[in-house]
Amino acid sequence: MSEQHLDDFVPAPVIVLEPTVVESRIQNIYKTLVERDGDQKEYLEAVYEVLDALKPVFLKDEKYIEAFERLIEPERQIIFRVPWVDDQGKQRINRGYRVQMSSALGPYKGGLRFHPTVNLSVIKFLAFEQTFKNSLTSLMMGAGKGGSDFDPRGKSHNEVQRFCQSFMTELFKYIGPDTDVPAGDINVGAREIGFLFGQYKRLTGNFTGTLTGKDTKWGGSLIRPEATGYGCVYFALNYLKFRNLDFAGMKCLVSGSGNVAQYTAEKLLEYGATVLTVSDSSGYVLEPAGFTRKNLDDIMHLKNIVRGPLIKYLEYSSTAQFFPNEKPWGVKADLAFPSATQNEIDGDDAEKMVANGVLGVFEGANMPSTPEAILAYRKAKMMFGPAKAANAGGVAVSGLEMAQNSQRQQWAREMVDERLSTIMKDIFESSLKAARDYGLGDDIQAGANIAGFLKVADAMIEQGIV
Numbered sequence: 001m002s003e004q005h006l007d008d009f010v011p012a013p014v015i016v017l018e019p020t021v022v023e024s025r026i027q028n029i030y031k032t033l034v035e036r037d038g039d040q041k042e043y044l045e046a047v048y049e050v051l052d053a054l055k056p057v058f059l060k061d062e063k064y065i066e067a068f069e070r071l072i073e074p075e076r077q078i079i080f081r082v083p084w085v086d087d088q089g090k091q092r093i094n095r096g097y098r099v100q101m102s103s104a105l106g107p108y109k110g111g112l113r114f115h116p117t118v119n120l121s122v123i124k125f126l127a128f129e130q131t132f133k134n135s136l137t138s139l140m141m142g143a144g145k146g147g148s149d150f151d152p153r154g155k156s157h158n159e160v161q162r163f164c165q166s167f168m169t170e171l172f173k174y175i176g177p178d179t180d181v182p183a184g185d186i187n188v189g190a191r192e193i194g195f196l197f198g199q200y201k202r203l204t205g206n207f208t209g210t211l212t213g214k215d216t217k218w219g220g221s222l223i224r225p226e227a228t229g230y231g232c233v234y235f236a237l238n239y240l241k242f243r244n245l246d247f248a249g250m251k252c253l254v255s256g257s258g259n260v261a262q263y264t265a266e267k268l269l270e271y272g273a274t275v276l277t278v279s280d281s282s283g284y285v286l287e288p289a290g291f292t293r294k295n296l297d298d299i300m301h302l303k304n305i306v307r308g309p310l311i312k313y314l315e316y317s318s319t320a321q322f323f324p325n326e327k328p329w330g331v332k333a334d335l336a337f338p339s340a341t342q343n344e345i346d347g348d349d350a351e352k353m354v355a356n357g358v359l360g361v362f363e364g365a366n367m368p369s370t371p372e373a374i375l376a377y378r379k380a381k382m383m384f385g386p387a388k389a390a391n392a393g394g395v396a397v398s399g400l401e402m403a404q405n406s407q408r409q410q411w412a413r414e415m416v417d418e419r420l421s422t423i424m425k426d427i428f429e430s431s432l433k434a435a436r437d438y439g440l441g442d443d444i445q446a447g448a449n450i451a452g453f454l455k456v457a458d459a460m461i462e463q464g465i466v
Ligand SMILES: NC(=O)C1=CN([C@@H]2O[C@H](COP(=O)(O)OP(=O)(O)OC[C@H]3O[C@@H](n4cnc5c(N)ncnc54)[C@H](OP(=O)(O)O)[C@@H]3O)[C@@H](O)[C@H]2O)C=CC1
Pocket: 184, 185, 186, 187, 188, 189, 228, 256, 257, 258, 259, 260, 261, 279, 280, 281, 282, 339, 340, 341, 342, 364, 365, 366, 391, 392, 394, 395
């Protein structure tokens, strides 16, 4: 650029609007979204939470309102047919999705979920949350999310393989190591990533880091399987330290019994906490004296190898109690780690936790707390680690997997764990700093939204209206 051009460059003026004008712009953004996508209730819930938290940012500069308006329209939404053949030779059809939300900070990045509840609203809310989460990690990652309404429950190994191959036969057109890098989420673990990667390689002829969460023998990062659960506990550790507390003797409720729940429980045990519960979609298990390491190994065996329902855990333990079709939130404890799915804690569940003196909730799952639940935590001044901050460890190590793949290297376990722990500490601190910068005290929920948003918004503004 010539000097003349540099002289010509005038940064956009800061436009400060009256609070009433900001309020009405916010209402209009939300109203327009409801008019367009009113049936997407999970997406509306996720957008509303962020919109509300960003008010102080919008009050300081109008440009951020415009950036937000742009951000809530995904860059691209891909919906496709996934035909496959079951073990009886019968044709089956599922629907596949990939929402490429934002490429402001890097290639689209985020997991794939296979679950009968998957629809466009669910994938959009997950891609939206991913945008702020990935920004908080400070790694070069944009945001996306995908999946299918395919239900792997009761499907054979071969059926899952055929489904994954068909899913990738369409998805491969839209992804790549520098464009979009999917990973796992609910029901997409090491087995499914293997099938998806194999088909991607077969279709493109390239062995690239296009998926993360790969097996560590062929390009995966050490610590990626543990990263979301460990990261959530590291985040909680920073929050506890900030309140002059620690894990020793803390009684913890964990929900879910999949990837995130298992490694959350593992790290909690390492830190001397007591894990009282795990759950699945059929109910929850209580170990009244807390899970031992052996108990946790049994849960891992039941869920990862046998792939059975949680009631079968009673065959492994004589002390456990199983509560069918119930959630663990009424059990008396000190800390809660929801690690199953969205909206698994409603207002009533949260009130039970408040009444039981729960000190903090750290979200391993994405958006597990309803708006009513969050209100109850806030009123009770509980510690609250919102998903986009607390569960960012998984995607952070996926970012490190991308870096290792680019270098054709595999880093040592200790090195990845150290990076993860530092990233979680930085996320806690940057969320706190953003809250303080905007006069919001130690409101980590608002701070995480603000810190995550500002980086994406500034990048969007600097890259022009695209
Ligand atoms: N894996 C990762 O790296 C990351 C995951 N997350 C989030 O963490 C959460 C758990 O994911 P992950 O552990 O990977 O998934 P898994 O598939 O490994 O485990 C999911 C667990 O949640 C339970 N579950 C799923 N749906 C429901 C439901 N509707 N009601 C009650 N329980 C349910 C499952 O029970 P059942 O087996 O009976 O279905 C299972 O125990 C999700 O919200 C995901 O988006 C967030 C960041 C990263």
